[in-house]
Amino acid sequence: MNSEMLRRRASADSIIAHVDPSPIRLAGVLGLPTLGFAASVVAAWRRAGAVALPPTVRRAGAITAVAGAGLTAAGMSRFTPKQVAGAELDGLVDSGVYRITRNPQYTGYTLSLAGLAVARGSGVAALLGAGVVACFRYWISLEEFYLDDKLGETYRQYRRRTHRWLGPPN
Numbered sequence: 477m478n479s480e481m482l483r484r485r486a487s488a489d490s491i492i493a494h495v496d497p498s499p500i501r502l503a504g505v506l507g508l509p510t511l512g513f514a515a516s517v518v519a520a521w522r523r524a525g526a527v528a529l530p531p532t533v534r535r536a537g538a539i540t541a542v543a544g545a546g547l548t549a550a551g552m553s554r555f556t557p558k559q560v561a562g563a564e565l566d567g568l569v570d571s572g573v574y575r576i577t578r579n580p581q582y583t584g585y586t587l588s589l590a591g592l593a594v595a596r597g598s599g600v601a602a603l604l605g606a607g608v609v610a611c612f613r614y615w616i617s618l619e620e621f622y623l624d625d626k627l628g629e630t631y632r633q634y635r636r637r638t639h640r641w642l643g644p645p646n
Contacts, residue, residue: 506615508607508608508611509608509611509612509615512604512605512607512608512611513585513589513608515604516589516592516593516601516604516605516608517589517592517601519593519598519600519601519604520589520592520593520595520596520598520601521596522598523596523597523598524598524599524600524601525598525599525600525601525603526597526598526599527597527598527599528597529594529597533594534594534595534596534597535595536591536594537590537591537592537593537594537595537596538591538592538595539591540587540588540590540591540594540595541587541588541589541590541591541592541595542591543587543591544583544584544585544586544587544588544589544590544591545584545588546584547573547577547580547581547583547584547587548580548581548584548585548588549584550572550573550580550584551573551574551577551579551580551581551583551584552581554569554572554574555569567627568623568627568630568631568634570634570638574638575638576638576639576642577638577639577640577641577642578634578635578638578639578640579612579616579640579641582612582615582616582641583641583642585608585612586605586608586609586612586641589601589604589605589608589609590602590605593605616640620635
């Protein structure tokens, strides 16, 4: 599917139409994280590049993975499937988990991948997860540009008071 077909399928207000990506760029920003996520989960499950970790550390990893999945679900629960896909923008959501992170889904995915890699003691899963996070960072910058353009000062104020991932605002 080329970028023109994607633009026609997406509304004029979607991030895909906004950033006008080439098919290769779009495949990179959408496909690579998906493949990387799946590869990281498989590598963790198979314990690829096994690393010996104490049981308490591995348990902490499992708890982190579950917490990350919960954060992802909490972030996604605020939107319809169409909104999660970026096809429409009804306004800024800044309540619930969005008070503590602007990107609960990406933060949750990241925590889940890191936690799973630690829980399973997989160095390969950790490396693949780091690649996924690099892709997320790039896509987030595109989303932020889009939201700034669409929501203006409202979004800029939100950015000042809420961190991109977790922690104090940037």
